[in-house]
Amino acid sequence: MASGQGRVLELAVLGSLHETPLHGYELRKRLNALLGMFRAFSYGSLYPCLRSLLEQGLIMEEQPAPTTIVGGRSKIVYKLTAEGKERLQDLLTQAGPSAWEDESFGVHFAFFRHTEAEVRLRILEGRRSRLEERLDAVRTALARTRERLDSYTLELQRHGLESVEREVRWLNELIATERRASAEESPDRSTDE
Amino acid sequence: MASGQGRVLELAVLGSLHETPLHGYELRKRLNALLGMFRAFSYGSLYPCLRSLLEQGLIMEEQPAPTTIVGGRSKIVYKLTAEGKERLQDLLTQAGPSAWEDESFGVHFAFFRHTEAEVRLRILEGRRSRLEERLDAVRTALARTRERLDSYTLELQRHGLESVEREVRWLNELIATERRASAEESPDRSTDE
DNA sequence: GCTCCGATGTATCGCACCGATACATCCCGA
DNA sequence: TCGGGATGTATCGGTGCGATACATCGGAGC
Known part of the structure; x- marks a missing residue:
């Protein structure tokens, strides 16, 4: 219960959004391309995770320039907030069991560049x-x-x-x-x- | 929902009990020795599974000869019933996605001898x-x-x-x-x- | 030009199963 | 004798996958 144990998705999402803003569908594709060999991210966990992060104020919806959008299909692009970046740095600093278990090690490794x-x-x-x-x-x-x-x-x-x-x-x-x-x-x- | 999708534990337990009657603790040790490299069975899933199998009549408690027992520590030894053996044969015959996914393939392979x-x-x-x-x-x-x-x-x-x-x-x-x-x-x- | 299909997109529900934990007894060594 | 470690049964909370539903868009085929 200490601090974000086991929440691999949180790191995966925050880490991905740190590179560039993304929306859910694209986020999943990215993650599965990156880590598809080790695990399979699914919408069933991604969307709830995004909602939770949104509520915590760690990410926010990004409004694209309205002029450029014409046929604008409903699409929700998320980007990191300042708190989100802080939280990400926090997660990247944690070197506990939650970092080297099977499910999470790959995710942590994937963001070693920022570690x-x-x-x-x-x-x-x-x-x-x-x-x-x-x-x-x-x-x-x-x-x-x-x-x-x-x-x-x-x-x-x-x-x-x-x-x-x-x-x-x-x-x-x-x-x-x-x-x-x-x-x-x-x-x-x-x-x- | 079709027929026992994803229920890897069921096969693992039934398969183990087919060799010899066992109680929960020993069962877990067996399975982790056998498949510990691929997955980690835990009590949190084993005991509910045993209960479920018991209710379905696929396994039953085995009473040890009362005379031999002296200091009898509470220990519940399970063994397969006839229905259990039938069900096991059934599971071993199924060659679907539920057999070759990451989590289940190892278990199926471990009982190939009976397949x-x-x-x-x-x-x-x-x-x-x-x-x-x-x-x-x-x-x-x-x-x-x-x-x-x-x-x-x-x-x-x-x-x-x-x-x-x-x-x-x-x-x-x-x-x-x-x-x-x-x-x-x-x-x-x-x-x- | 119309239609169908696959890719894009957001979202929820069921549920399998793991990790932690609690608690009780047995055995062995210090 | 007393404490710790192995043996043993059991539950609870929660993560995250698979299936599913439902919309819209673009392009291929006729």
Whole structure:
């Protein structure tokens, strides 16, 4: 209950609108193009989210120049308010479990451009721990298993483990890159250790 | 609304209980050991599911031999009824979207041992189509994108695409294996094509 | 010129399921 | 002996997906 736990959509919407004002339909297309590989945003959650953000004063409707519009189809373009930008900065600073869980990590990562280097690093490491935790859990459970597993179950396990291990390796590379970049930027202890 | 759409838990529980009677806590551990890499089953859904299955007469409480029990801690062991077994067979025969979506595919796959060869093949192919569809969608959306993307977004895209492509390759191998096995079993057209 | 269809667009409802939490008992080590 | 961790059952709140409904626009085909 602390502060915006689990509300992935809020960040996704705020982050997208930070680039450029958008309306619902377009927003969904953007998000699904950006993150379609990981999750599927739907209207059933988008529109309620937009309404909530509107009520909170974090976004507002943008009136297009009336002269340019002729055949004006009903279309509601939203843009960030000052409070919205503040809130976005806030969300981008949070490096907690809500940032590295499966559903939310992708969204946070997608807006890393606007995230401080230190926060980026903590999120990447948090995600890595999360995955390694999961690997451990499944591996020990597997080791404790008495009965012989059928080939399908084994193959599923193998594939699952391999996928997660692969993501861990990916995270390792990203973390190394981040470290290298931040070392270049502030080479105080460049030769240290 | 047709017939048990989306109810992944039902299959997971019925399938697990088919191997051996279990109680809630153990059931959850089993499922998380089996599928923990893909999803996380929680009590908040398990117990309501068990209750529902009980009401439907698909499972029943199993009384352990009272003599053996001494310090009997309250523990409710469930086992399949005849109707439950029937229902399970039914679920295992269904090869629809509800079988190859992200959340459900793993569960269906985990019980492939009890699934007919033909159904297995259709599920694997269905999943593959689903993933290829997604690849297409993201690729064309990406191609249509005018603005230049930052390196984080690009890396996310790259990693997402690679993961899905990898799963498609995995499915290809599985499908080939299935085909080979089924050809061996009924070598009517062994030399055909 | 007319019509149909698919893309664009806003919106709601049902409901599956996760995370957190509460609470009780058992067992084991300090 | 006492406290913490594993075992065990159970509920509640809330997020967000899928299906659906319903409008309008532009273009393809005839």
